[in-house]
Amino acid sequence: MSSPLTPTAPASQNIQTGQPDGYPNGYLDGYLDGIGSDAERVQLALAAGAIIGTWFWHLPSDCFTIDEQFAVSFGMPPQGPRHGLPLQQVIETVHPDDRPGLIEAINAAIARGGAYAYQYRVRRADGHYHWIEANGRVELDEHGKPWRFPGVLLDIGHRRAIEAERDRATAMLRALTDSLEQRVSEAIAEREQVEADLRQAQKMEAVGQLTGGLAHDFNNLLAGISGSLELLRIRLRQGRVDELPRYIDTAQDATRRAASLTHRLLAFSRRQTLDPKPTDVNRLVQGLEELINRSVGPQIEVAYQPEAGLWPALVDPNQLETALLNLCINARDAMPGGGTLRITGSNLSLEAGPALDIGVAPGHYLALSVADTGTGMPPEVVCRAFDPFYTTKPMGQGTGLGLSMVYGFVRQSGGQVRIQSQVGQGTTMTLYLPRHAGAVDAGTGALCSLAAPPIEGLCRVLLVDDEPAVRAVLAESLADAGFSVAQAGDGAAGLAVLQSPLPLDLLITDVGLPGGMNGRQLADAGRVLRPGLRTLFITGYAEQAVMAAGGLEEGMALMTKPFELHQLAERARQMVEGL
Structure with missing residues (x-):
């Protein structure tokens, strides 16, 4: 096994792209760029300040890709090159005393594959060293050889300081054998505060573990989706349309797995949309x-x-x-x-x-x-x-x-x-x-009690969603299913449509809307203007506004994003027909 400072070069390279043979043109660059951007979004959403940088290392070519936070943490110019860096350049600012151990830990991780974690000091642009912890995973290719090495940086300087302070407080407490009761009480209180801070620091490390797992799983899923879309474009250009269903199925499967992952994470964080x-x-x-x-x-x-x-x-x-x-x-x-x-x-x-x-x-x-x-x-x-x-x-x-x-x-x-x-x-x-103290309805839900005859003729729907891409896709799907669709991008625009003389059979609205009026408030206003107007809420998050009165009212229903387009059209038709 070669040292990571002098990685083994690929057998051959594409002269135009400078990438190892076996990769489509532009694939590696696009994939690495995607890794950086998505990892950054995951950090902003979940790490709450624990993550201070991400990297992706393509081992066969010793090619590092880092984000801006990584560059700042290692004392590099934030606007400097962040792609194609060799390991030697990346670790130049590591403390000399820590560098041999770091190299040994990297070699060991590459040799065995799997998880990697190491703590060391890095010099920032101001010349001061600070403690970080690198967490990553060495992934192997189909032949069992090291292929790629993604990871994240954690700022552990605060935790190191807390641990030192805890040790100092413990030593001081042991020395107070004959001191007054008040001094002993003060020392105990100080130690408890230090331990509470340490527990908080450990919680932030757990956030880092969660973020690292998310980045790994989502990057794999995004690679499957983006790769399938890229191959779809290529096959369409080549006229090989008989191969398209395979790539579509691959992308849809990755999307379903991503939806399942977010659903489980929302459940763990107690932020999923429940209908008790x-x-x-x-x-x-x-x-x-x-x-x-x-x-x-x-x-x-x-x-x-x-x-x-x-x-x-x-x-x-x-x-x-x-x-x-x-x-x-x-x-x-x-x-x-x-x-x-x-x-x-x-x-x-x-x-x-x-x-x-x-x-x-x-x-x-x-x-x-x-x-x-x-x-x-x-x-x-x-x-x-x-x-x-x-x-x-x-x-x-x-x-x-x-x-x-x-x-x-x-x-x-x-x-x-x-x-x-x-x-x-x-x-x-x-x-x-x-326990529920009242009786349980033998029916399956509130909407089952609606007894309205099937709607004949054109069904008219108002669709309200602040995301233009989502709104366009949903509107086109509903139109294909035979609905006449009016659209609005926020609560105020939706309310204007409800106040107009335009006939409507159903309101479909996202719950989280900008502009000061959420989806539940829009639905309530719609029922004042149009008594009995049925409402279908669509949401990707546990906005409590939709359950403002402790549950959905009669004539209201809820769907959680993402869902398949035919499911939305079918649910809308059932509500319009009172099923």
Whole structure:
């Protein structure tokens, strides 16, 4: 294995592009540029200041691509070259005492592949050294050779200072053996404050781990989408249209996977859009039994044992189904040789105390448990089971987001999750869901009670969305489905259409709109101007405004972005026809 300071050159290069053979013209440059821009957006959205730079290293050509923050952190001119840099130039400002260890750590990561992390000092443009931590991952090509090395920089100077201060406070506390009680109390308070700061610094490191995982997964998905689109353009130019469906399917599959990833992240962060309803959990589980049996396989015995008189719960039934299936699939994976999966439901009351998580109110709860007879988990794994991107499964067999999604959904619903596990004896996951004190409607939702005859003739829709590209695509899709579509880019423009004499059968509006009027406010104003106007909300985020009155009113429905275009047209037609 060659040193990263003198990487092995590719066997041949394209003279025009200067890139290794085997890459389409311009592919590597475009891909690397995409890596930088998307990583930066992920940093701004999630890192909250923890990430101070990103890099992408193409190992065969020793070609570094860095962003502006990276350049500033390493004392480079922010407007200087940031693409095609060799490693030797990148590490010139590393502290001389730290450079040998850094090179050794890089060599070790390249030799074994996988995760890489190292802390060292770098000189900024002002001449001062500061501590950073580099986190990345060495990825191998199809032949098992090092191919690319993306990563992020974390600013750990504050944490280093906190650790030093904590050590100083601890030493001072030990020296105060015969001091006055007041001095001892002050020292203890100082130490507690330092430890609280350290915990905050550790949380920021966790944000860095989350951001790194996001950047890695999204960059892979974006590569699949952009590569498919590029090949579509090439094949269209070549007239080879029979190959287009394959590239379209690849891009759509990557889009669905990206949507699933964002959905799980929103669930973990308790920002997904929920539609809580009084839910008969007993009936919900019974309806899922056949699907659960098919999912876990014949080698696992499934038993459902509900308590008599099981209370209804106030939850989003669709999300509860997803959470329950996640737990059953996790239980299946813990029993590779077969076993028993037992689902139980019971009523209980939780009082204030250690049994309640912070933010969970005392009261009546429905406990839904999934127990397996599998391998179980040691305490150190139980402590991290709900961490995002944490998984004990082999590479490629788990994202580490399943349990974090379950945890976020239950907490956002006002409940809590508990784990009981022993190695070799199995695991029990229990969801505590808030009880609904009223009756449960036997129907499937509010819209099912609308009894209107099918609409004949042209259906007229007002579409309100502040994103022009999204609005154009949705409007064209609705027009293809036979709707007459009026468009507006914000709440004020939508209100002007509602105030006009234009006939309308349905309002379709995004929830988060600019200009001081959100989608729910627009819908409420529309019902004042046009009583009974049906409204379909579309949203990609958990805007609480849509649930202003505790739920959707009759004649209102909700769809979460992204969705397939035919689903929007079908849902719109169902609402217009009162189905």
